[in-house]
Amino acid sequence: xxxxxxxxxxxxxxxxxxxxxxxxxxxxxxxxxxxxxxxxxxxxxxxxxxxxxxxxxxxxxxxxxxxxxxxxxxxxxxxxxxxxxxxxxxxxxxxxxxxxxxxxxxxxxxxxxxxxxxxxxxxxxxxxxxxxxxxxxxxxxxxxxxxxxxxxxxxxxxxxxxxxxxxxxxxxxxxxxxxxxxxxxxxxxxxxxxxxxxxxxxxxxxxxxxxxxxxxxxxxxxxxxxxxxxxxxxxxxxxxxxxxxxxxxxxxxxxxxxxxxxxxxxxxxxxxxxxxxxxxxxx
Amino acid sequence: xxxxxxxxxxxxxxxxxxxxxxxxxxxxxxxxxxxxxxxxxxxxxxxxxxxxxxxxxxxxxxxxxxxxxxxxxxxxxxxxxxxxxxxxxxxxxxxxxxxxxxxxxxxxxxxxxxxxxxxxxxxxxxxxxxxxxxxxxxxxxxxxxxxxxxxxxxxxxxxxxxxxxxxxxxxxxxxxxxxxxxxxxxxxxxxxxxxxxxxxxxxxxxxxxxxxxxxxxxxxxxxxxxxxxxxxxxxxxxxxxxxxxxxxxxxxxxxxxxxxxxxxxxxxxxxxxxxxxxxxxxxxxxxxxxxxxxxxxxxxxxxxxxxxxxxxxxxxxxxxxx
Numbered sequence: 323x324x325x326x327x328x329x330x331x332x333x334x335x336x337x338x339x340x341x342x343x344x345x346x347x348x349x350x351x352x353x354x355x356x357x358x359x360x361x362x363x364x365x366x367x368x369x370x371x372x373x374x375x376x377x378x379x380x381x382x383x384x385x386x387x388x389x390x391x392x393x394x395x396x397x398x399x400x401x402x403x404x405x406x407x408x409x410x411x412x413x414x415x416x417x418x419x420x421x422x423x424x425x426x427x428x429x430x431x432x433x434x435x436x437x438x439x440x441x442x443x444x445x446x447x448x449x450x451x452x453x454x455x456x457x458x459x460x461x462x463x464x465x466x467x468x469x470x471x472x473x474x475x476x477x478x479x480x481x482x483x484x485x486x487x488x489x490x491x492x493x494x495x496x497x498x499x500x501x502x503x504x505x506x507x508x509x510x511x512x513x514x515x516x517x518x519x520x521x522x523x524x525x526x527x528x529x530x531x532x533x534x535x536x537x538x539x540x541x542x543x544x545x546x547x548x549x550x551x552x553x554x555x556x557x558x559x560x561x562x563x564x565x566x567x568x569x570x571x572x573x574x575x576x577x578x579x580x581x582x583x584x585x586x587x588x589x590x591x592x593x594x595x596x597x598x599x600x601x602x603x604x605x
Numbered sequence: 606x607x608x609x610x611x612x613x614x615x616x617x618x619x620x621x622x623x624x625x626x627x628x629x630x631x632x633x634x635x636x637x638x639x640x641x642x643x644x645x646x647x648x649x650x651x652x653x654x655x656x657x658x659x660x661x662x663x664x665x666x667x668x669x670x671x672x673x674x675x676x677x678x679x680x681x682x683x684x685x686x687x688x689x690x691x692x693x694x695x696x697x698x699x700x701x702x703x704x705x706x707x708x709x710x711x712x713x714x715x716x717x718x719x720x721x722x723x724x725x726x727x728x729x730x731x732x733x734x735x736x737x738x739x740x741x742x743x744x745x746x747x748x749x750x751x752x753x754x755x756x757x758x759x760x761x762x763x764x765x766x767x768x769x770x771x772x773x774x775x776x777x778x779x780x781x782x783x784x785x786x787x788x789x790x791x792x793x794x795x796x797x798x799x800x801x802x803x804x805x806x807x808x809x810x811x812x813x814x815x816x817x818x819x820x821x822x823x824x825x826x827x828x829x830x831x832x833x834x835x836x837x838x839x840x841x842x843x844x845x846x847x848x849x850x851x852x853x854x855x856x857x858x859x860x861x862x863x864x865x866x867x868x869x870x871x872x873x874x875x876x877x878x879x880x881x882x883x884x885x886x887x888x889x890x891x892x893x894x895x896x897x898x899x900x901x902x903x904x905x906x907x908x909x910x911x912x913x914x915x916x917x918x919x920x921x922x923x924x925x926x927x
Contacts, residue, residue: 492703493708493709496701501692501695501725502690503690515709
């Protein structure tokens, strides 16, 4: 732990990012002890109240306690990002490693598919797919799954590039000469060397997934029943909160979103410094 | 004559690229007996490393391997991919060129030594792993504490020893060492070479030592093969070769060695080796050969023939002799 702290002193971005992420996680877990999570749903408290002693964050026009919305919504929003990030990165790892390590025809096929896929605007795909499911009652998990449809291509291509350079290293040659199998070489030689990069990829993928989900939800396509940050933004504009002078309703989700995204960007910057020694500052 | 352990027959390693066919190894025939050390010398680009990789079946497309590589009577080129993977390290092991970078920077030495064995299905009882690693490290002259270290904590010579420990971990029958001492200073070079030679003798291995240091070869190997542009030019016992080189290329190589105390001019070999992309017919050395026979050398390749027992030469100068 003290080693980690002294490292963070040299790499403040990582410290700030992880710190903010921890704070948000505590906010959404411990926060539930202080607010009634059910108050994050409509018709549970007095509507349209400015911040007061009873409702420190105020309430919205549908009668949600916005403090409860922030507490519950932060968790839900992170959940969407985590699902999208985990699935996107897993698919990306598999495709990236297969393409990068095997090379040849398989590589050409996978790379072409990725390139074509990336040239289609991801948001268009998302809007189309989410609209198809608009009759269905989407939950947070479903949103995560939908968003993950576009979050695999980026990591797949980046990981392929890393594997491509890694597999030509002499120690991979050495392992082949030692008769190690392909799977073992990937798991024992390549993955440990790419570990910091993969973690960085994860935070980037989560970031991308979150952004996509926020965009969808702000358009009203998403888990309509759940008080996620994106849906809150949707209701903010649906009820013209600014016209009503409900500034607190506008500011609060924005602050949470900025905090979430900033924490991920900072974490990814910090990890990039580990993954990419050339960016490392001299001690 | 001892039973040949490695028999390479008419080995051809061609790379089919846009510019034509690169004949990196072109019809190479070679035998190595059990317990002998064969040195393979030649200029850069003469196909030494390609030959070694071909024996390990590590040539990737567009490269192709043809011919026969018999190790202990088994043709490596006929094995399935999986059988070949098993054969690497357990039957035939290789210390690759540039061992400095041949270790995984993020794994401990212990794990790297064990990985190969574990992947060949060796099982270790609890605590046996440490003993085995310590034994192997001791064998190459390293302390047991090295097992817990990372490659960046070791010197070049120590890394080289670790690669030797890995290569010998499963007691292969044949060891191919590709310039194992190229990046070391002469003192460490000698230590490492002595260590490898001692192990090869103790374990009764056959070794193919690749390099271009004629001095090192003279001290280390039993037999010497001279390679040029993908062909073997001459093979023989190392003493005979130095005492009485037959092929003009061998003569030129030995003459180009600096001699201690002689401050005269070095005798290099004029010219450069021919391109191995679509090579011209005839002897590849013809264009640089001082003793070239006009009309024959440029048009006909001289076959490798046994002039005396154990002494093979590919040169038209000896066409008359049996």
